[in-house]
Amino acid sequence: MESRQVFTPPRLSQSSTGSESDSVTRKPANWRLRKELDGCVLVGVNDFAEKWILPSAGTMWRGIFDEIVDNVLQGTEGDVEWAMPGTFSQGQYVSWVGGRIQDVCSRAEKDLGHRIMMDLKYRFGYSPGATSEDLDLVADWAERLQCRAWATNRGDKGEDTVKEGIHIALSASPGEPERWDKLLILGEHKSDDSESCRREATVQLASHAGEVLGSQPFRHYVPGFSLVKDQMQLWIFDRMGCFASPLFNVSTNQRESRRTFIELVLALTVMDSASLGFDPLVYKDTTCETMWEPTAYSLPGNQVDAYIRISEQVFELHQILFIHPGLMGRGTRCFLAAPVPSDPYANEDSANQNYCIVKMSWRDDKICHEGVMLDQVGKNLNVRNVVRVHAFDQPLDVKSWIRKGVSTGQPFPLLDTPSTRPHGPINRTFTRTVLRDAGRPLSEAASALELLQAIRDAFIGHGTLYFYELLLHCDISRSNILLSHNGLSAGFLIDLDYAVQFDPISLLTRSSEAAQGMGTLPYMALDILGGSDVHIYHHDVESFLYVLIWSCIYDSQGRGYVPQPNNPELYYRTQAIRGLLDDNTSSAAIEMMSDPLRRWRKGRAWAIGAAKETDLESNFELLLQLLRPGFNNDPVRELLQAMKGVLFGNDQKCLVTPCQRLAQGWSTEERRKDEWGLYAEVQVLMDEAIRKLS
Numbered sequence: 001m002e003s004r005q006v007f008t009p010p011r012l013s014q015s016s017t018g019s020e021s022d023s024v025t026r027k028p029a030n031w032r033l034r035k036e037l038d039g040c041v042l043v044g045v046n047d048f049a050e051k052w053i054l055p056s057a058g059t060m061w062r063g064i065f066d067e068i069v070d071n072v073l074q075g076t077e078g079d080v081e082w083a084m085p086g087t088f089s090q091g092q093y094v095s096w097v098g099g100r101i102q103d104v105c106s107r108a109e110k111d112l113g114h115r116i117m118m119d120l121k122y123r124f125g126y127s128p129g130a131t132s133e134d135l136d137l138v139a140d141w142a143e144r145l146q147c148r149a150w151a152t153n154r155g156d157k158g159e160d161t162v163k164e165g166i167h168i169a170l171s172a173s174p175g176e177p178e179r180w181d182k183l184l185i186l187g188e189h190k191s192d193d194s195e196s197c198r199r200e201a202t203v204q205l206a207s208h209a210g211e212v213l214g215s216q217p218f219r220h221y222v223p224g225f226s227l228v229k230d231q232m233q234l235w236i237f238d239r240m241g242c243f244a245s246p247l248f249n250v251s252t253n254q255r256e257s258r259r260t261f262i263e264l265v266l267a268l269t270v271m272d273s274a275s276l277g278f279d280p281l282v283y284k285d286t287t288c289e290t291m292w293e294p295t296a297y298s299l300p301g302n303q304v305d306a307y308i309r310i311s312e313q314v315f316e317l318h319q320i321l322f323i324h325p326g327l328m329g330r331g332t333r334c335f336l337a338a339p340v341p342s343d344p345y346a347n348e349d350s351a352n353q354n355y356c357i358v359k360m361s362w363r364d365d366k367i368c369h370e371g372v373m374l375d376q377v378g379k380n381l382n383v384r385n386v387v388r389v390h391a392f393d394q395p396l397d398v399k400s401w402i403r404k405g406v407s408t409g410q411p412f413p414l415l416d417t418p419s420t421r422p423h424g425p426i427n428r429t430f431t432r433t434v435l436r437d438a439g440r441p442l443s444e445a446a447s448a449l450e451l452l453q454a455i456r457d458a459f460i461g462h463g464t465l466y467f468y469e470l471l472l473h474c475d476i477s478r479s480n481i482l483l484s485h486n487g488l489s490a491g492f493l494i495d496l497d498y499a500v501q502f503d504p505i506s507l508l509t510r511s512s513e514a515a516q517g518m519g520t521l522p523y524m525a526l527d528i529l530g531g532s533d534v535h536i537y538h539h540d541v542e543s544f545l546y547v548l549i550w551s552c553i554y555d556s557q558g559r560g561y562v563p564q565p566n567n568p569e570l571y572y573r574t575q576a577i578r579g580l581l582d583d584n585t586s587s588a589a590i591e592m593m594s595d596p597l598r599r600w601r602k603g604r605a606w607a608i609g610a611a612k613e614t615d616l617e618s619n620f621e622l623l624l625q626l627l628r629p630g631f632n633n634d635p636v637r638e639l640l641q642a643m644k645g646v647l648f649g650n651d652q653k654c655l656v657t658p659c660q661r662l663a664q665g666w667s668t669e670e671r672r673k674d675e676w677g678l679y680a681e682v683q684v685l686m687d688e689a690i691r692k693l694s
Contacts (some may be wrong), residue, residue: 003036031033033203033210034414040425045409045474048234048245052223052275052404054267057586067204069263072107076258079103082255084230090240093191097166097227101150112142141270148184148269154678168269168523170294182294183208184276185268186224193229201226202242203367206327206598209237214325217304217333219293220430225268227608230257237329238277240398240425241315243409246387248368277402281395283307286340308358311391314340315358322479330428330497332361332670336438357391357435362398362428363497369394370496371433371521373471377496382468385461385612387482387494388436388602396430409564439482442547445554448631449693451551452639453482456625456686459544463679466537474498474535476543478551489642500535521608522600523547527659529609537675538647538658541682545643546600546612549623550642552631553596555616596626616644635692642685646678662679 041367054065082100148168166187172606175533188205190197199540221238230251235244252262267375274280282292288309302320310316319336337358359513371392372692377383399405411424440660447453458481465471473480475498485490519528525539599611624637648655651675658666 003287011361030203030207033207033327037203037206037241037414038413040328041412041414042241042243042424043233043244043412045243045406046246049264049267051265051517052236053271054233065267068108068111069259069266071111072104072262072266072659073255073259076103076262081380082258084251090610094166096191097189098150101265104189104262105150105269108266109145112145140272141483143494144270155316156421176652180211181214182218183222184294185271186212186235187220187227188224189227191229193231194641198226198228201228203414205235206237206242208343209242210325213237213327214280216294217320217323217335218279218282218294218306219277220279220396220568223268223271223276225264232261236277236402237327238398239428240327240403241328243403243406244451245413260372277470278395281308281319283309286316288314302454305342308432310393310434313391313434315356315434316340317563321357330361330363330456332359332497334359334395337409337434351646355438357438359433359435361431361497363431365397365429367497368499369431369433370499371431373499374433374435377465377469377471378576380468383464383485384459384463385489388490390434390436392431392433394429395429397427398426398429401430412502435494437482437484438496440494440549441556442478442481442483442491445483445551445555447693448552448633448636449690450483450490451548451631451638452686452690452693454481455544455551456683456690457484457489458493459489459541459683459686462540462681463546465493465499466540467676467679470501471499472498472535472537474500474545475519476540477523478547479520479662481547492493502536510680521605522550522597523655524605525653526609526613529605529612529659530659531606534659534662536658536671538678539676542647542658545640545647548643549640550597550600550635552627596623604683606648613655616648622643633693635689637686639689643682646681646685 012166047493054062080102085096104525128495147170149170150166150168166189167183168185168187170182170184186205186208188201188208188547190201197363206227207225212222221236224231224237225236226235226245227250230249231247232250233244233247235242248260249256249257250264251689263264273291278292278294283306284290284292286307288307292306304317304320306317308317316339317335317337320333321336322329322332322334324332333502335358336355338355359370369392371389374387374389375392396402442451444452445454462476463475465473473493473496475495480493480495481491482494484490521529523543525542528535528539599615600608602608603611620641624640625632627636648657
């Protein structure tokens with residue numbers, strides 16, 4: 001590995017106006033989440049509590065646990081507060097449930113404290129008691145009861161705090177708000193037991209699970225429960241969707257169901273970190289023997305203090321660089337890391353560490369491991385300016401590890417229309433890849449020259465991948481091009497997760513991924529946004545045009561040049577813009593001035609495609625006037641105009657897309673020549689703009 005300086009890119013989940021797609025928004029729309037979960041919700045899974053919630057540490061664990069549950073149950077008998085009211089409002093229901101939960105934890109904590117005192121006496125020979133293993137176990141439970149807080153929330157407490165529901169969270173101090181990054185167990189409550197309320201509770205839990213997974217870097221899945229009147233259901237939310245137990249009665253008016261309620265409340269409270277869904281392959285020290293544990297206290301910024309082992313090499317994780325929020329999908333997260341020296345006495349200057357990037361994600365089983373592709377690409381000396389791989393593995397998958405081969409249960413529809421996934425969700429495999437090159441985000445380019453040099457070098461890397469390795473990247477975006485500081489290039493291309501092998505005869509890629517329109521919305525080609533199942537080289541080159549436009553309009557904080565229209569003087573501040581506005585100016589063009597590319601990232605794919613086509617045909621001149629200072633000079637404008645002409649033809653008001661050319665009889669041989677010509681022509685255009693800026 002080479003020694004290099006490292007800069008920390010911002011977390012994408014914190015982006016503002018210029019955020020790149022709805023997929024990175026912290027609050028997914030209800031309809032979008034329902035559609036995302038369509039066909040991915042399984043209920044009625046047998047033996048759910050025994051497999052995922054209740055302990056599996058043998059008879060000793062179960063014996064002590066049952067004793068405590070029975071003692072708590074006995075203590076509640078005759079307590080009028082435990083009588084479930086016949087009817088009550090939602091607010092009264094929340095207060096009543098919260099009170100019963102607190103009572104269970106309080107009584108259990110007293111029981112555990114008594115056991116610890118008795119066991120301490122036994123250790124010193126004063127009285128008979130349990131074994132040392134019992135004491136260790138009971139002490140662990142007592143500690144978890146003390147540092148984990150149940151809370152019921154019913155209001156908006158801020159962007160990073162839990163807004164509603166019943167939850168278990170790590171709590172550093174009494175009264176501290178429950179933050180997403182401290183949540184352990186999710187809970188949702190409804191006083192009405194109708195089908196619509198059950199659906200709503202499921203969607204709300206799934207939304208909260210997405211927030212938790214997007215805030216906790218080492219979390220793979222999230223347990224939870226729903227209480228709908230006196231019916232309880234246990235849940236697990238993972239990267240394939242969610243699955244749940246059958247409904248069971250927890251009415252506290254009946255002794256047996258009250259015992260079930262107490263048992264589950266206590267079991268949920270004292271679950272260990274591995275059962276809560278934390279990564280068992282992340283460790284607290286270099287020995288990689290003790291699993292990393294979450295704490296109530298956070299390190300400053302995005303710092304982490306953890307270790308992983310990949311291919312017999314130990315890596316120390318320093319900082320979180322990126323977390324993709326949300327429940328379904330890859331859940332990609334990247335960390336700034338460094339290999340731990342094999343010599344424990346090596347005193348390496350931290351400023352000269354061999355920094356690298358550790359990337360973790362849950363990939364679709366149908367997609368090739370990125371590490372395998374990068375390893376193959378790295379052996380081809382003709383491929384340039386593409387990130388290099390150091391090590392990789394794929395230790396876990398959802399079906400066998402999280403879901404433990406579950407085969408029972410039935411689908412639970414969240415939509416009234418037939419499911420688009422009649423065969424259920426696809427399995428996902430957890431992959432870890434160590435990348436040799438640690439760069440800076442493209443948004444940190446300090447000048448138009450630095451930006452164009454980086455994009456030009458990434459464009460060359462993309463071309464060498466295609467022409468020498470027959471790999472089409474298929475996800476060109478601003479986040480997948482990094483600024484380099486190794487002196488060999490200005491920028492390089494990363495993320496081959498969606499790269500596909502194309503047919504060298506037909507020069508086409510047709511795959512399930514392409515059919516789903518893979519990519520990042522603001523940078524996707526018009527044809528792909530329109531639903532085309534054909535992805536060709538020209539579409540990726542088109543994405544480079546959109547990356548360049550986006551990067552010249554928005555800065556690293558996602559802010560455009562022209563401010564919000566609540567200040568008319570600033571809104572119409574440039575003579576160039578005044579000259580373009582008249583009585584016939586479209587409303588879309590006027591709207592564009594406050595947030596120029598808002599319509600490129602908001603809405604459905606076909607709507608984004610239509611908006612983008614309108615901007616390219618009718619609003620392109622205005623778009624060029626909205627480039628931010630330092631990036632609005634003539635060489636940049638000329639490059640954008642020229643690239644648009646090369647890609648869509650010389651008729652600026654009538655775009656001709658690659659799929660339209662295919663429909664008009666564009667032959668494979670013509671396309672083969674056109675690909676080489678397009679690669680050379682765009683590179684020449686970029687080189688010329690760089691020369692003028694230099």
